[in-house]
Amino acid sequence: MSRRTSTPTIRNNEQDAYGRHARNPTPRAPLNLPLLRAFQPALAPAAILLAAMLAHAAGRALPASLSGLKTLGPSVLLLLGTGMAVWFNRGRAFIALASLLAAFAGYSLALEFGAASFAARAVYAAIAILVPLNLLLALFLPERGVSHHFNYRWLMLAVVETVVVAWIASAGRSSLSGTAWQDLLEHWLFRSPPTPLAGRLTFVAALFAAIWRAWPRPPRTHTRPLDTGLVGVLIAFFIACEWVAARSAFNAFMAAAGAIMLVSLLQESHRLAFRDELTGLPSRRALEERLHGLGPVYAIAMVDVDHFKKFNDTHGHDIGDQVLKLVAARLAEIQDGGRAYRYGGEEFCLLFDGRTLAETLPHIEKIRADIAAYQMAVRGDDRPKDPEAGTKLRSLRSAEKTLSVTVSIGIAEPDDVLSTPAGVLRAADKALYRAKEAGRNRVSR
Template identity: 40%
Template structure:
């Protein structure tokens, strides 16, 4: 079940499924029963509010900001524009084509700072200021009309898709999508998909804009779900699955498997001599090698400088070869601490144990592997003990 979930919420598949579903509904609106038409119209509001609440709960300030932005932009598009002239309303609607990609691109390249803190609050104030200025300008018909003509710029006469959106907005959106996808992170990927959804709906016509924002809020909600999943199951420093993911994986092991426990030799010395920054570099280096351990092994960060590797369907003897190759690669690849000219060797010690008739519980096998890790340390380090 965990594997299926991780696939469904993967950075690319979930947005593609949501975008595809909304595209089908936009092309064939008769698929939506008349009783649910109101749900489609108000769905973006509901999803934006839901995403904002979840983002607030998990302290994901960027998600809260994006959901607020999408909610406001959708309201500008479908609201009745009370008190705003037709010229001002046209300016507000075309401005959303610039507002969304620029803000999502900015957020995609800023660090997560939470919600209820000075930086999180500052983000919301910036959004509020943008909307306030837009509404102030839209309230003056002459100004709104002039700004509309500026934003509606076309570099050349065009028909078809190129004639449906202002060319600067198309260029900004394309750049934002490419740069966000390069980040290859779930939330940033969802931002890119949201831009695609809104632009696609704009190209298809005003009559399907609700499907564009339904898809946009849906993909950001999916990105937020994967972000929450990563917080629970992936170690931030090394990028390896964490201890909770290890527990899930161990519960799925069959009747034959081996578990390896390893840690970095003299890790405390690295921290004391070179500082915790260098210690982090060492852990990342070991994790990069562990990610390609081979032999069917799957690596996890157990805690501190300790890591675990699961070998499903293998004996300890068969797991020894890829582990010894891993140990050798790490030992051969020295690191040079910042502001130091002399490279430093990094080595690991490994203990391996397999399931047998006397030790059938995976956690008991892991404990036995940990004991063999201790023996590897006592025997001189930089070795694999089975």
């Protein structure tokens, strides 16, 4: 077996720790996670929308004594969601839920004057236009918490919106202003029901922007629950507006909007607790919980980025973060049922439930070789943050500084001595250090 140096590259004719010649495949960009895993947060909003349709159909058969539930349900869900947003300090969710709650309460009050009244029509036209805009604002805002000064400014703006809409709705037909607003509501752009054309145009623009915002793009390989939840809320609110003539349908889909935000808040809290924000991989806490549910057959691999401190000292922490994202994206592609976790620092863990060490070894060796073969372009200060724009800029340059990254991997499985996941994890960690002592960029067992 040829002896390798500790340089962080791998050559075509070098041999790995098992005497096999390592392949040097054509470098390719990191891929997204499998489609189902990437869009998993979107499943709950879709299920809730379907449940709202079924609830609307079943609600027609409710006895008169239970008809109050149709109005009580949306109110409770929206109030509960707003309270949870404040409790979890989620400013974006608070803006969305407060907008929905104000819209539902305002329209319910306006209906006291009759569905065909000027007040109901004015409030309906206003919420059909303003709510999608507020939801879009919540989607694109960075998360700064509920108590950030911007949210106070938004609340002031929301109060102004409410006062203006209430003034318009209360304007009498006999007054000059009331007649002017009545003529405006009869304009083809604002005529309703169903949803005024201005509201539909606002919704379509907001929906396309929301989908674009929520769509996962490198280096982010998964959708965020709150982003996909806001897309679902937009759809639920639009259906509620389209079916506003049927009060039960309006209530059902406003309740669905509140339920979607509730679930999204819970998913977002779970993501923050169990997912690493930098790499997008499940965190060490998620790994520790998963270890408790393993069967008798499994394998654990510990992965460490070689010379990571050197990357940080030489190129800075931004380059170090790029290295971690690159390695995480490659490890997330592991086949044969493997799942990657961020263990801490420059360490990662690969867990193969139901697979033996011999079954997982070829996939681990391939991941090691793929990482070593990839030439990572160093992001310059003038390089755009958008990956596509950065790729175009890189193609115009004759030469750009690149770095090679390698990893050392230790792998272990249970046997007569190693009977617990914690013991197997420690054995994999010891095997990792043997790989590093043997020259790095290799797999050890």
